[in-house]
Amino acid sequence: MKKNISLIIVLVLALSLFTGCGKKxxxxxxxxxxQFAEHGSLDNCREGFLAGLAEEGYVENENLNVIYENAQADGGTAAQISxxxxxxxAALIAAIATPMAQSAYGAAKKKNIPVIYTAVTDPILAELAKEDGTPAGQVTGTSDKLPVEQQLKMIRSILPEAKKIGILYSTSExxxxxxxxxxxxxxxxxxxEIIESGISAPADIPLATDNLLGKVDCLTNLTDNTVVSSLPTILNKAGKKGIPVFGSEIEQVKIGCLAAMGLNYYELGVKTGKMAAKVLKGDSKASEMNFEVFKEASFYGNTFVAENLGITLPKDLVSSAAEMFSSIEE
Incomplete structure (x- = not known):
């Protein structure tokens, strides 16, 4: 009898420790x-993520405590945050952007803490998922894979004479x-023809931009966090030379890119938040859910930028736009 009572006590203690994980x-x-960096698209991911959780019953300051951290595009800081x-x-870590997701999973897997990521372009290349799309461990989320072909088609429609597209990117992402x-x-x-220029730090961007602008007809942005964080510098330099810059999502068009065939990062965040809710509810483990690719790209354009560059945006693109802007957001 004593052995049975002891066993029950041990089981109750173990259960309380397990269910208490991540709770205060x-x-x-x-x-x-x-969050790896501070810029519009990643901010939208964060807000959407919280909205997705709220839709599933997890509301900040009601039944959810949230610890916010931002690495400011620094790998070392990302590791420390993780x-x-x-x-x-933490009961779960939401990692926003590829470098943050890699860092968070590297730290969390030692304690079997689930990581739910968003804004990760290629989870397989980032070693967050296996070749067949299944999770590498207790890690899953959403991919913001760029609609590259749609973007190229859009650029050709707007710039029928252009030949060379420049792309700045971070070699560490x-x-x-x-x-x-x-x-x-x-x-x-x-x-x-694509002319790319790799940079290793934000300090490299001004010189790399100057060099690239002398070789191309336009620039197009990726979802590269280091580059996007310095987008105002790039836009300023390109604007002085009359060279259009295309974005990869709505926030980049708001601050001065000519146009983008991009994703809605708020909705991407919402989808991710709902995935996280399944884990918190115990309906599914992160290791049981394949990552999801968000494919709903839309056209965004800025008529103010177009007028300054002497460019007329094609009517078919404008009529199909998810949103058009007539100014530059500071």
Whole structure:
């Protein structure tokens, strides 16, 4: 009888420890949101993620504590953030952008803490998923794979005489390397040549931009976090030379890119938040859900930028636009 009572006590203690993971004394679940850089698209991911959780019953400051961290596009800081969230025993880590997802998973897998990522272009190349799309471990999320062919088709429609497209990218971001490869594979189909310039730090961007602008007819942005964080500098330099810059999502068009065939990062975040809710509810483990690719690209254009460049945006693109802008957002 004593042995049975002892066994029951052990089981109850083990269960309380398990169910208490990620919770504080107030009974709220604690999660971490780790964002690699601060710019519009990633901010939208974060807000959408919280909205997706709320739709599934997890509301911040009601039954959810959220620890926010931002690495400011620094790999070392990303690693420190990941370690800190693991030490705080977060029930789940939401990792926004590829470098953050890689760092978070590297730290969290040691403690079997699930990581739900968003804004990861190529989860397989980032080693967050296996070749067949299944999770590499307790890690899953959503991919913001660029609609490269749609972007090339759009650029050709707007710039019928253009021949060379310039792309700045960070050599440390595997998502950018994957996108560059696809651009090179498909550019010739639309009569373009891709001229890329790799940078290793934000400080490299001004000189790299100047060099690239002298070789191309336009620039197009990836979802490269280091480059996007310095987009105002790039836009300023390109504007002085009258060279159009194309974005990869809505926020880039708001601040001065001519146009984009891009994704809605808020909706991407919502989808990711709902995936995270399944894990928090215990309906599914992260290791049981394949990553999802968000494919709903739309046209966004900026008529103010077009007028300054002396460009007329094609009527068919304008009429099909998800949103048009007539000014530059500061």
């Amino acid at each position: 004394e107030d009974g709220k679940i604690t999660i971490g949101i780790a 370690s800190n969230l693991v030490a705080k025993k 595997v998502n950018s390397i994957s996108a560059i490869k696809e651009y090179k594979e498909k550019a010739a189909d639309y009569g373009f």
